[in-house]
Amino acid sequence: MTQATEVLFPTSAEEAIAQFGDGGDVTVLGGGTIVMPELTYGRLAPSKVVSLARAGLDTLEADGTSVTIGAALPIARLAELADDVTALAQCALNVADYEIRRQGTVGGNVCAGAGHDAPRGDLQGPLLALEAQARSVGSAGEATESLEEFLAHRDGRLLLDLTFEKPAASAFAAIDYPHTHEYTVLAVTGVRTAGGETRLAATGVAGYGTRLRAAEAAGDPQQAGAAAVGDVRLGDDALASTWYREQTLPVLVRRVLAELEEAA
Amino acid sequence: MNLTVNGVARDVESAPLTTLLDVLREELGVTSPKAGCEQGGCGACTVLVDGEPQRACLTPVGAIEGAQVTTVEGLGAPESLSPLQQAFTHHYAAQCGFCTSGMMLAAEAYLQRGGTDDREAIQEALAGHVCRCTGYVKIIDAVAAVARGDSFDLSVTAASAGMTNLGGGDR
Numbered sequence: 001m002t003q004a005t006e007v008l009f010p011t012s013a014e015e016a017i018a019q020f021g022d023g024g025d026v027t028v029l030g031g032g033t034i035v036m037p038e039l040t041y042g043r044l045a046p047s048k049v050v051s052l053a054r055a056g057l058d059t060l061e062a063d064g065t066s067v068t069i070g071a072a073l074p075i076a077r078l079a080e081l082a083d084d085v086t087a088l089a090q091c092a093l094n095v096a097d098y099e100i101r102r103q104g105t106v107g108g109n110v111c112a113g114a115g116h117d118a119p120r121g122d123l124q125g126p127l128l129a130l131e132a133q134a135r136s137v138g139s140a141g142e143a144t145e146s147l148e149e150f151l152a153h154r155d156g157r158l159l160l161d162l163t164f165e166k167p168a169a170s171a172f173a174a175i176d177y178p179h180t181h182e183y184t185v186l187a188v189t190g191v192r193t194a195g196g197e198t199r200l201a202a203t204g205v206a207g208y209g210t211r212l213r214a215a216e217a218a219g220d221p222q223q224a225g226a227a228a229v230g231d232v233r234l235g236d237d238a239l240a241s242t243w244y245r246e247q248t249l250p251v252l253v254r255r256v257l258a259e260l261e262e263a264a
Numbered sequence: 265m266n267l268t269v270n271g272v273a274r275d276v277e278s279a280p281l282t283t284l285l286d287v288l289r290e291e292l293g294v295t296s297p298k299a300g301c302e303q304g305g306c307g308a309c310t311v312l313v314d315g316e317p318q319r320a321c322l323t324p325v326g327a328i329e330g331a332q333v334t335t336v337e338g339l340g341a342p343e344s345l346s347p348l349q350q351a352f353t354h355h356y357a358a359q360c361g362f363c364t365s366g367m368m369l370a371a372e373a374y375l376q377r378g379g380t381d382d383r384e385a386i387q388e389a390l391a392g393h394v395c396r397c398t399g400y401v402k403i404i405d406a407v408a409a410v411a412r413g414d415s416f417d418l419s420v421t422a423a424s425a426g427m428t429n430l431g432g433g434d435r
Contacts, residue, residue, distance in 0.1 A: 007280045009326060029324065036322045037303035039281060049281060053327035097392030099317050099370070100304060181305075182391065 006048045013160065016055040022139035023156035026050055030072055030108035033100055034120075050158075052105070057160060065166055071107030071159040075123070078106065087170035087189045088126040091203075094174050095122045096182045107159045110147070114207030117238045118183040124151070124209025126172065126189040128201035130164040148211060167191045171259035173252045175204075175240075185239045186248055188212070188228075190256035198260065200228070200253060205245060206235030212253065221257040225250025265329045269294060270338030280326025284318075285309045287325045288335065296335045296365040300394075307393030310366035311335050317370045319392075336365040339372060347416075348372055351406040354416040359397035367393050371407045381408035 010016040020026055027046035029035050038044035057072035060080060067085060069078070078092035095101050095109065110127060112120040127147050134150035136143055138157035147162065174187035186204040193199070200212040212231045218224035228249050236242040265276050269292060278287045285302070288294040288311070300308035302321045309320040312334035340346035345353065348368055358364040367390060374389035386407045387400075395403065409416075 005279075005281060007324075007326060009280070029327075032322045032324055032327065033304055033319075036283060036324065040283065040302050040321065051324065051327055053324075097307075098389055099307070099310060099319055099392050102316060103318055103322060 005046055008048070008050045009053060010050065010055045012056055016050060016052060016057065017137050017158065017160075019050050020137065020158040023158060024139075028052065028111075028158060030105035031074065031103040033096075033104040034108055034112055052107070057107070058105075059161070062166075066163060067166060068161050068163045069106050070161050071105065071110075073106045074102050075104045075106055075109055076101040078123075084166050085126075085130070085170055087172035087191065088123070088130070090172040091123060091126045091174075091187065091189065094172075094184060094187065100182070106162070110151075110162070111154055111159055115237070116207065118181075119185070119204040119207050119235065119237070119239070121207075121209050122184045122187070122203055125187055125201045125203035126170070126191075127162060127164070128209050128211050129170070129189040129191040129199045130167065131199065132162040132164040134162055135160045151208070165194070168194050168196075169260055169263035171256045171263070173255040173259070175248055175252070177239075181239070183239055186245055186252065188249070188252035188256045190253075190260045192260050192264065198257075200224070200256065202228070202232065202249065202252075204235075204239075205232040205249065207237070215253055221254045224257060225253045228253045265326065267325070267328070267330070268332045270334060276325060278325055281324045283321050284311065284313075284323040284325050284328065284333070285320035288320060288333070294335055294337065296337055298362050298365065300362065305394070306363070307366040307370065307390075308363050310369050310393070312338075312369050312373060315373065315376065317366075317373045334369070336368055339368065345418075346372075347410045348375065348406070350416040350418060351409045351414070352403075353418055355402050355406040355409060357399065357402045357406040359395075359399045363393055363395045363397075367395070367403055371403075371410075374407065375410055379407075379411055381411040383408060386411075 008019045010019050027049045029051040052072040057070040059070035061068045075092050079089050082089040109123045132147045134147045136157040136159045169192040171190045175185040184204045188202050191199045200215050203209045210232050212228045214231045215224040215228035218227040234242045234245045267274050278291050297320045298308035300306035304319045304322045310317050311320045313331050340349050386404050
């Protein structure tokens with residue numbers, strides 16, 4: 001399996017970008033938590049793998065107003081944002097377990113394809129609510145666009161970093177998972193911007209993260225909860241039925257809005 | 265490429281995408297890390313990489329060139345068990361033993377970073393480790409005992425010394 005594969009370990013962002021090229025037939029390896037089982041079980045037989053292990057994309061930079069997260073930053077390090085971006089830090093601590101949070105990368109989590117048996121992309125919710133800008137390279141060169149746009153056409157692109165403005169307040173609410181698994185069943189993030197705008201997004205509604213725009217536009221938390229259900233196509237998987245998600249999504253939306261209200 | 269495994273420098277010839285688990289078990293003959301789910305979910309393959317617990321099944325060996333790898337063989341020797349190994353013995357924290365090496369290495373790292381005997385904190389630190397004998401109470405007992413600084417007389421078992429939570433209620 002691995003003998004015929006060209007495996008590259010670039011030692012700088014520039015080298016990683018050059019080796020990724022137009023992204024054709026390249027498998028990007030971040031922490032390995034998603035790609036390695038695919039190789040082990042023979043579901044993936046890449047001809048070329050670019051590992052970001054030593055590419056220096058594991059940076060976390062914050063100034064007075066904005067935060068930039070390198071694609072290869074271990075998920076666990078988002079805990080450092082606990083004071084400034086509470087929801088993102090809380091969401092990160094809700095991802096899997098101690099070891100996986102240290103090994104999995106922000107980029108890998110965000111770019112994970114939609115899960116079938118369980119939702120993936122735990123961090124998509126908070127980063128969508130934060131309106132993160134994604135900087136990536138690929139066949140069309142370098143581009144910076146909203147994470148929402150990036151996620152819609154991420155195949156063949158290498159995510160470099162994510163940047164967002166620090167919010168005035170943020171809140172995160174998730175369904176507790178039982179001891180037997182560590183997946184995000186359903187989670188909602190709320191962000192209050194410096195300008196007073198409220199943004200909402202969810203992870204786990206169906207295998208991928210979604211902005212809850214109808215809920216944002218609703219007049220009160222009760223209406224927002226009801227509207228959120230109309231924002232999404234709710235999934236039915238091993239962790240929760242569509243019915244269960246329909247019952248719990250409004251609760252999480254109301255909880256997040258109440259928390260934002262308290263923070264104001 | 266090179267790895268230091270339990271303090272001994274080793275040459276590794278496996279391809280860079282080979283999992284650390286396969287390198288340890290198949291190439292280097294270190295068989296304490298177990299191949300459980302081989303997709304990161306069970307924790308049985310966990311080893312310490314530069315002192316932090318990591319899933320050997322998810323780690324391409326090429327990504328950790330030059331690293332210090334520690335398995336349970338590196339914690340102590342049969343005639344001089346580490347405090348955690350003594351605690352696991354004393355508290356009967358191993359049943360079938362399949363999860364034990366992963367549990368011990370995650371617990372060792374937890375204790376090294378100053379972990380206390382708080383049972384919830386221990387549970388959180390071991391959250392990625394599944395014991396299908398469901399022997400969690402005694403595993404947490406053992407980790408808590410080391411965090412408290414208990415000493416162990418291995419000629420006396422925990423049960424006969426009346427030190428376990430027989431009767432339950434505390435999990």
